[in-house]
Amino acid sequence: MSVKAILTDIEGTTSSIAFVFEVLFPYAQKHLPAYVRACAEQDPNSPLLQAVRDEVQEPQADAERLIDILALWMEQDVKATSLKALQGLVWQHGYASGEIKGHVYPDAVEMLQAWQQQGYRLYVYSSGSVQAQKLIFAYSVAGDLTHLFSDYFDTTSGHKREAASYARIAQAIGLPAGQILFLSDVVEELDAAQASGMRTCGLARTQGSLLGHTTVASFNAIDPMTF
Template sequence: MPIKAILTDIEGTTSAVSFVFDVLFPYAASHLPAFVREHADRGDVAEQLDAVRRDSSEPDADVERVLEILLGWIAEDRKATPLKALQGMVWEQGYQAGELKGHVYPDAVDALKRWHQTGYAIYVYSSGSIQAQKLIFGCSEAGDLSPLFSGYFDTTSGPKREAQSYVRITEAIGLDASQILFLSDIVEELEAARLAGMATCGLAREGGELAGHVTVESFARIDPSMF
């Protein structure tokens, strides 16, 4: 069956890994403590702080202890859903203040616009929260790209290296898995998507090969109709 939807990763695929690790993470680490202390009683923030307590098996942790846990998770790049949610809230303030602009490779911008115009439905699946995904594309250096996307998925759909996560996403999109092309720079993610029945294409922007998968260096080399 022909490809009807494209599901793309962000880090290393549409956007530079360095933007996440050298800009977003340090910004969150710097601003998270003040944000949490100021908004700890706000409903959505309190919900995530309680989730940190549950995930760390420290149900009685006070706000300062929760902050210690969160900063430790940032340092080890843990894919923890409450951390991602809180980071997204902090980043939202940064984007709104004009202190952050989302990085998206120009070749990705061009291809996403072209695919959207051609009629492909475009979705995002990243370990970053859905809120953070929307901010990267909605407040990007290339302007507001959010009209190009039909939906977003994060770790609430499951880990990115597990096939069942892609089964859930396929069900949410409402297509046959073979009609979805998944793009990523991580071979384990591509393998999981393939196990779920999706078509796959690897991005190796510095060159090289993602073994067992069609691999390109640029979005300009991707023709969804060829999969």
């Protein structure tokens, strides 16, 4: 059963973790409070804000309380779906204004383009919202790369360390899990994908290996035909 689709993580895989923690997160920390206040002023019952209230089970939380919650989540890097949605909207402004350019490793750009031309279907699975994923690739340092991908998946498909999430994604893609190659820099994610039946390849861009998985230092070293 040969590989027909490639599912890739973003942070530490296609893109630098430093970009997320040194560019995206500080930008959100700076601009998210004003965005939440404006949102609450326009519509106190905004679904975006209501989603935060629902996640913390505080139905009466006002804008300032929500800002405090979101700030704590960002400090702790909590993978809350409502936070990711709000961050994505704030980042959209940063990308559109030119303040942010999405980082993508040159080797990732090169091989993603080559794989698409070779007929592989490409997908993204990240803890960041689908909107945030699209922004990184739409406003990347290499230009708009969104045309390379057939679809995007985030935590609405489940957490990245649970095998069931990858089974759902395989079903959504419409291929047996064994025909999908998953790329990530996190061994627990690779373990979960492997448990679902997917093939796996770990990215360790500096050094070391991801136990139990083929590990490479760049996309150039990945040949989907060998998995």
